[in-house]
Amino acid sequence: MGALSFLKESIFADEYAARKGFLQSLDPRIKTATFFLFIILILFIKDIFTLLCLYVFCLFLTKRSDISLGFFLKRTWIFIPLFSLFIAIPALFSVFTPGEALAGFNLMGVKLVITYQGVFSAALFVIRVITSVSFVVLLSITTRHFELLRVLRIFKVPQVFVMTTGMCYRYIYLFVEIVENTYVAIKSRTGTKIHYKKGQHIVAWNIAYLWMRSYRLNEEVYSAMLSRGYRGDPVTFNEFRAGIKDWFWLLFSAAVFVVLFYFNLQIKN
Amino acid sequence: MSNSIFDAKNVNFAYLGKYSALRNVDINIERGQKISVIGANGSGKSTLLHMLDGLIFPDEGTVKAFGRELAEDAFNDEDFSKDFRKKVGLVFQNPDIQLFCPTVREDIFFGPLQLGMEKKEIKKRFEELITILGLGNLLERAPHQLSIGEKRKVAIASTLIIEPEVLILDEPTAGLDPLTTRHIIDLLVQENASGRTIITSTHDLHIVEEISDIVYVFSQEKKIVKAGHPGVILQDAALLHVNNLTHIHAHSHNGKIHIHPHSH
Ligand SMILES: Nc1ncnc2c1ncn2[C@@H]1O[C@H](COP(=O)(O)OP(=O)(O)O)[C@@H](O)[C@H]1O
Ligand SMILES: [Mg+2]
Numbered sequence: 278m279g280a281l282s283f284l285k286e287s288i289f290a291d292e293y294a295a296r297k298g299f300l301q302s303l304d305p306r307i308k309t310a311t312f313f314l315f316i317i318l319i320l321f322i323k324d325i326f327t328l329l330c331l332y333v334f335c336l337f338l339t340k341r342s343d344i345s346l347g348f349f350l351k352r353t354w355i356f357i358p359l360f361s362l363f364i365a366i367p368a369l370f371s372v373f374t375p376g377e378a379l380a381g382f383n384l385m386g387v388k389l390v391i392t393y394q395g396v397f398s399a400a401l402f403v404i405r406v407i408t409s410v411s412f413v414v415l416l417s418i419t420t421r422h423f424e425l426l427r428v429l430r431i432f433k434v435p436q437v438f439v440m441t442t443g444m445c446y447r448y449i450y451l452f453v454e455i456v457e458n459t460y461v462a463i464k465s466r467t468g469t470k471i472h473y474k475k476g477q478h479i480v481a482w483n484i485a486y487l488w489m490r491s492y493r494l495n496e497e498v499y500s501a502m503l504s505r506g507y508r509g510d511p512v513t514f515n516e517f518r519a520g521i522k523d524w525f526w527l528l529f530s531a532a533v534f535v536v537l538f539y540f541n542l543q544i545k546n
Numbered sequence: 547m548s549n550s551i552f553d554a555k556n557v558n559f560a561y562l563g564k565y566s567a568l569r570n571v572d573i574n575i576e577r578g579q580k581i582s583v584i585g586a587n588g589s590g591k592s593t594l595l596h597m598l599d600g601l602i603f604p605d606e607g608t609v610k611a612f613g614r615e616l617a618e619d620a621f622n623d624e625d626f627s628k629d630f631r632k633k634v635g636l637v638f639q640n641p642d643i644q645l646f647c648p649t650v651r652e653d654i655f656f657g658p659l660q661l662g663m664e665k666k667e668i669k670k671r672f673e674e675l676i677t678i679l680g681l682g683n684l685l686e687r688a689p690h691q692l693s694i695g696e697k698r699k700v701a702i703a704s705t706l707i708i709e710p711e712v713l714i715l716d717e718p719t720a721g722l723d724p725l726t727t728r729h730i731i732d733l734l735v736q737e738n739a740s741g742r743t744i745i746t747s748t749h750d751l752h753i754v755e756e757i758s759d760i761v762y763v764f765s766q767e768k769k770i771v772k773a774g775h776p777g778v779i780l781q782d783a784a785l786l787h788v789n790n791l792t793h794i795h796a797h798s799h800n801g802k803i804h805i806h807p808h809s810h
Pocket of ligand 2: 588591592593639716
C-alpha cells in the first residue's frame with residue numbers, strides 16, 4: 278500500500294510543475310534541449326571539481342524553482358545505491374582498479390586493498406551519476422508530463438509512440454487505482470489478516486483480472502477514439518511560445534557547454 | 547428528403563459470436579426527436595448505442611443512418627466516415643474510457659482536431675462550452691483526477707464541441723448528485739430545443755419524462771419489449787417491475803420506516 282501511494286505520488290504529482298519558479302517559466306522545448314546539453318557535458322567531463330560545480334548549479338536551479346532541497350536530495354540520492362552497488366563499489370578495490378594502497382583488510386581470507394585510484398574513480402562515478410540524475414529529475418519534476426510528451430513529438434519522436442506513451446501513463450494510473458481498490462475491498466471483507474496462501478491466490482487472480490481489464494480497456498478506448506473521428510494519425514495543437522528569457526537561457530547554457538567542453542579537452546592534454 | 551436518421555431492422559448482435567447482446571431489435575429515430583432507452587444492467591443498451599455510433603455492426607439485420615447502411619466498409623470510405631463522425635457524437639458510459647488525453651483541455655480539443663475543423667472555430671466553441679459547463683478551472687487538470695460529475699461534464703463537452711446533429715448519451719447521470727443531474731438534463735433539453743436529436747440510455751426513471759418523446763424498454767433477454775410515450779410507459783408498473791426498473795424506496799411515516807416499490 279505504502280509502495281503504491283509512493284509510486285502514484287512520484288509519477289503522477291504535477292504539483293511541482295505547477296509552481297511559479299524559474300524552470301517552470303521556461304519554454305519546455307528550450308528547457309529540454311538545454312538539459313540535454315548539460316547531461317552530455319556531464320558524461321564527458323572527467324574533472325571532479327567541474328562536476329561538483331555543475332551539481333551545485335543544479336541545486337541552485339532547484340532552489341530557484343521553488344522546490345525544497347530536502348525533497349530534491351531525497352528524490353535523487355535514492356538512485357545512487359542502485360548504481361553504485363553494481364559499479365562503484367567493485368571499482369574501489371585493487372582487483373578492479375590497480376594502484377597505491379590506501380587501506381587494506383581481510384574479508385573471509387581474501388585480502389582486499391582499497392586504492393587511491395579506486396577511491397578517485399568511485400568518487401568521480403558517484404558525482405557523475407548524482408549530477409546527471411539530478412538534472413533529469415529536475416527536468417521531469419518542473420515540466421508537466423504532457424508537455425514533455427509534446428516536446429518529444431517536436432523532436433521528431435513518432436507521434437504514435439508519444440501518444441501511446443501518454444496513454445500508458447494515463448492507464449497505469451487507472452490500474453494502480455484498481456489494485457488499490459481491490460486491496461481495500463479485500464481488506465474490508467477479510468480483515469487485515471489474509472492467510473498467506475489465500476493472499477497469493479488473490480494476487481494471482483488480480484493480475485489475471487488486470488490483463489483482461491487492460492485488453493478490454495484497450496479495445497474500448499480505441500472505439501472511443503474512433504467515435505471522435507480518429508483515423509490512425511492523431512492531430513494536435515502545438516502551442517509553445519519562447520520569450521526573451523528563454524533565448525537568454527539557451528545562450529547561457531550553450532556558452533557553459535562550449536567553455537566547459539573546451540576546458541575539459543585542455544585538461545586531458 | 548426523409549426525416550429518418552436511424553432505421554434499424556431486425557438487428558441481432560453477439561459479442562465474440564457467442565455472448566448475445568441484442569435480439570431482433572427494430573428502432574426508427576427521426577430528426578429532432580428525444581429518444582430514451584431504458585433497461586436493467588446488461589440488457590443491451592450500450593450495445594445498441596455503440597451500434598448507432600457505427601462502432602460495432604449487426605450480425606443479422608441492418609442499421610441505416612441518414613439513408614446509408616452502416617457497415618465496416620462504409621467506414622473505410624474517408625468522406626463518409628468523417629461526415630458521420632461529425633454528425634453523430636457518443637458520450638460513453640464510462641468517462642474513464644472516453645477521456646484518454648493527458649489534460650481536460652486536450653481531451654475537449656481531440657474530436658474537432660481529428661475531424662479537421664477550423665482552429666479558430668474550435669476555440670470559439672471551446673470557450674462557449676467551458677462557460678456553459680463551468681469547466682474553466684479544470685482545463686489543465688488530468689481527467690483521471692476529477693470527480694465523477696466533473697468527468698461526465700468533460701466527456702459531454704468533448705462530444706458537444708463537435709456540434710453533432712445527433713447526440714447519443716450512455717447513462718449520462720449515473721452516479722451523479724441531484725443538482726449535477728439537473729444541470730445535465732437542462733443542457734440536454736436545451737440542445738434538443740435547438741434542433742439536435744438526443745438519444746439517451748438510462749435506468750433512472752426520474753429523468754425519463756423530460757428526455758423522451760419515445761421510450762424504448764429493453765428486457766433482460768436483450769429485446770425491446772415495449773416502445774411508447776413516456777406517460778404510458780411510466781404508468782405501466784407491471785412492465786417496469788418485470789424488467790427490474792422499479793426502484794424500491796424507503797419512506798418514513800410517523801417514525802416508522804417502511805419500504806415499497808415506487809415508479810415515477
Ligand atoms: N465486450 C464485451 N464482451 C462480451 N460481452 C459483452 C461485452 N460488452 C457487453 N457484453 C454483454 O452484452 C450484454 C449487453 O451489455 P450492455 O449492452 O453493456 O448492457 P447495458 O448497457 O444495458 O448494461 C450483457 O450481457 C454483457 O455481459
Ligand atoms: Mg451500459
